[in-house]
Amino acid sequence: MISHHETPARRTGLERLNEFAPLMGTHYGHRRNIDPGENARPNVSQLSPFLRHRLISEEEVASAALTVHGSEQATKFIQEICWRTYFKGWLEHHPSVWSDYISDRDAQFTSLEKDKGLRADYEAAIEGRAGIEGFDHWAKELTETGYLHNHARMSFASIWLFTLKLPWSLGADFFLRHLLDGDPASNTLSWRWVAGLHTLGKTYLAKKEAIETCSDGRFAPGNLAQSARQVPGPDNPQPQQLPPRDILPDESFALLLTEDDLSVETWLNEHLDIEAIAGLHSAETRCAADVSEKAVSFTKGALKDGLARAGSHFGIEAQNLSDDSDRQSALKDWANSLETRHIVVPYIPAGWTRDTLSPVLSGLQADGFHIHQIRRDWDECFWPHARKGFFKLRKQIPSVLDTLDIAEGLKLDG
Ligand SMILES: Cc1cc2nc3c(=O)[nH]c(=O)nc-3n(C[C@H](O)[C@H](O)[C@H](O)COP(=O)(O)OP(=O)(O)OC[C@H]3O[C@@H](n4cnc5c(N)ncnc54)[C@H](O)[C@@H]3O)c2cc1C
Structure with missing residues (x-):
């Protein structure tokens, strides 16, 4: 494992961010595709x-790139960050x-x-x-x-699909089994992109x-395939509307954290009236x-770290419900022990966390709880531009960063 991946804590992420910030400019722009090995x-x-x-957060990383390198040299790095945002927004639609x-x-x-x-x-x-140079190495590297x-990742997925002719969803599952960054949107949609299912007809060979x-x-x-077969899969559905923006209740509430957002202390004010915190x-x-x-x-580890920071930010001891063998019942019991009927959850995007928690959260709603899923400003501003291709979102990067007050007069449309 890469050494900083051994400590799943915000502090370690910030240390790595500081370490890499000097390379986020032209070095990254020119060298990012070269992988000299683990x-x-x-x-x-x-x-x-x-x-x-x-x-x-994406915002912190983009700000670091801009501060150190200025808008022109930080362009490529910020665009790559925005691929992550694009995929998340696209899956929401x-x-x-x-x-x-x-x-x-x-x-x-x-x-x-x-x-x-x-x-x-x-x-x-x-x-x-499989007997394919590179591919066999990457399978082991990923596992280890x-x-x-x-x-x-791109080459592995392409060889999986076009040389080995294996089903893409089994490959996506294999990635999710091992990736520390395993993400429902980036992973699923990148596999679909390589397969030619995301941008119809455009495969990555x-x-x-x-x-x-x-x-x-x-x-x-x-010994690689010389052409890309047509991978079976349904056409992209029509984009749906995003759920309307939810806001914080103006009375006491409880805070529920999930693995999707573990630095709430950076965007929720410490003076909010919070009765309890769990995750x-x-x-x-x-x-x-x-x-x-x-x-x-x-x-x-990330959840533990996120809960500890939220706890000290709001001055409340945070409870980790994951330790319970029946987490769904633990969540219901926790909710029923509250005085407030308002539970705030940082927005849970499409994926396994939503699949797992939706039935419980709906049950709580039926019992009279108000569940407020709050989106960060970053998502709120970018996601409306993620209905179709990446290009449309990319064009909006300068104006969104301006709205978010991250960069004044940024020109990032190249
Ligand atoms: C088949 C396949 C599966 C993937 N599965 C995942 C996944 O499960 N989770 C995941 O986070 N990324 C996934 N990616 C995207 C990308 O490979 C990783 O985000 C990137 O390699 C992470 O390494 P890094 O942090 O050093 O990236 P850097 O190059 O340093 O980029 C900085 C950040 O920008 C974002 N980013 C960069 N490139 C991409 C990209 N192409 N798509 C989306 N975000 C990007 C990431 O958040 C990354 O941490 C996948 C790509 C492919 C081709």
Whole structure:
């Protein structure tokens, strides 16, 4: 594991942010696609597990890049951060893409039980025995470290789909089992993007030369597919409206944290009238098979850290409901022990946390609780531009950063 990934805490994320900030400008712009390997990875930030759980925020990272490098040189880095924002916003507009993925994944696991050939190919792929240079290495690197460079992820997914002809949803599930940054939106939609399902007809076909360049000469697989097959999958649905913006209640409330946002003290005022704080994670539900210990323990540690900081910010001891063997009942019991009927939750985007918690939260609503899911200003400003392609959101980056008061007069449309 990369050393800073061993401590899932905001402090560690901020330390890594400070360490990488000097490289977020032209160095990142020119070198970000080059992956010299897990023991020498100076070109990318490796901040994704921290951003995924919002131990640090997109806004903080974008601000650091702008402060150190100015708008022109920080362009590429900020655009990459915005890919994360785009995917999250896009999935909010198309939530059925997540539920379709879950159905397809489950159907593919059933096929694995019946089809011995498919099972053997699948197992060889995830165990790094496919006989393809690079690919086999990345399967092991992912399993051992919980992280892969973006170019390795793209090449791995492409080889999985077009050379090995395996179902994309099994590959996406394999990633979620191990990635410390495993994210319902970035992962599902990146797999769909490589497959040609996100931008219809536009596939990503991995080529030997590109792999050789991007792996810094470490791999040059000679046995890759020369063309991209059409991957089966439904067309993108029409975008739905985002749920309307919710606001904080003007009376006492309880605060519930999930693994999706673990630095509330950076955006919720310490003088708010908060009766109680609790949190829980659903890391074990993120994929069909057993989630890797590393991935679960990163999320567990992140929640513990987020709760401790929220507790000291608001001066209340925060309760970790994940320790209970029946978390859903623990959540109901916690809610029923409150005097207030208002529960505030940082917005839970489409994904496994929403799938796990929605039934309980709906039950509480039926019992008279008001559940307020509050979106950060960053999401509120960017997500409306994530209905279609990334280009539309990218054009809005300067004006949104201006609205958020992150950068004055920024010109970031290149
Ligand atoms: C098949 C596939 C699956 C992926 N699954 C995930 C996932 O589960 N979780 C996840 O966070 N990212 C995922 N990504 C996106 C990307 O590979 C990672 O965010 C990035 O490699 C993280 O490394 P880094 O922090 O060093 O990135 P840097 O290059 O340092 O970028 C800084 C931050 O910008 C964001 N970012 C950069 N590139 C992308 C991108 N292409 N898409 C979305 N966000 C981006 C990330 O939050 C990242 O931490 C996936 C990409 C592919 C091709």
